[in-house]
Amino acid sequence: MNDYWDVNLAHWNGRAAAHAASPGYPVARLRSDPAALSDTIAFDRERLGRLDGQRGIHLQCHIGTDTISLTRLGATMTGLDFSGNSLDEARRIAADVKAGVRFVQSDVYDALAAAGGDFDFVYTGCGALCWLPDIARWGRVVASLLRPGGRLFIREGHPMLWALDDEVDDGLVLRYPYFERAEPMVFTSDGSYVETAEPLGPSTTHEWNHGIGEIVSAVLYAGMTLTGLVEHRSVPWEALPGQMRELPGGEWQLTDRPERLAHSYTLQAVRNA
Template structure:
């Protein structure tokens, strides 16, 4: 297998500054408004509940906007990501926001070796799992990081969404990519990114994997965690299907026609037994 880590890291290093400067991430608002939260964290605010005083780690934190948001809700946060360029932006955003967060560079599978102690909260946000070849190995890593009684909180793009044919222009919602995890990655060469930017990207090839809902839940259960919540949503926090979606409240997007036919995202929660 091609070194997917180096390939994907180069892609995310390339994206980091462009994302931090894009209006879609609203980075300046973290410095200007002490109460500002990212759209992703705000969407799940009620599901998160009270996180005050919890020791939390945000896996695959990218430029840290969700990490800063969780810190503002009272959690003692650490952010972990494999992209050094992303963590440079994350540290800058946290400093401007007045948030004390430790950012650690590591591949998510090596998180147990890179981080000290156990955590009350392991948080993973949108667009993270598709960069990992094995969801079982991810779940085992999560379980190793959690303290007894600790909680996993995951909001992710739905595997049905990831499997769609994005090139169709006839309005038909059709599956074209694997729904289930495959040994070999899906290889993409896309010059742009998911936010508004005029940045010219030089590292456009990525290797990605889909993970079905059943595979993800089974991996979590096999890792010894107890599932406490699974909710599918009819919206996603970016324009996932350009030309076929409309913007709704809270920075979310959904299909313009019959959004009820597509699971856009999901929120999953699990706990480590005491």
């Protein structure tokens, strides 16, 4: 087991309960409104389309709010995550809203052995790929999970955004690598990306960036055909504090000339026969 895996697992296990209690996640809304969707799924609802009768797997599902939302679009969902504490919260939320999601504890790279294959679609959301050291290996895993003709669907923070210094509040400053490197970026923080009243101690993470070309190449080399790539001028969290304004639907955008930055992207591909 790699050091990065142990370090990141401790981080996510320590944040799971606080995230489930945070207003930054739509847990209360999912419980109170049987038609509600998470903001992230609502943003891409038209691109996702109706999912009736389809079997999907959500990689790195965390506490499962996007996974549950996908069931509300008609899919039969499996949620996969390596954090047992996150899945405990996900199972509680799913039980509360009577969503029939199968949750599986596994590292992404072991997903086929843990969850099986022949899925109609693989979904992965914002803030997932940065935890993986090898994007080409990830692409091969995704292809192995899909039936021929099955679809990959990604909504993710743009690698250009991940390369910016989020501690600067008066300009766009490149600080972190844009391209994948063998060495991780190491961060230690006692906070979180969502508001929480829960006390959080210092936690260390190991993370990687992957350029758009590297992500697209990983998809193509794994035997998939790219069917869509849309870059967005918003992202579903305040990624650059002090420099962004909130938009409807939980999205955030640069206050000053947002057209300068690709904030996030949606990518779709299908597995070749």
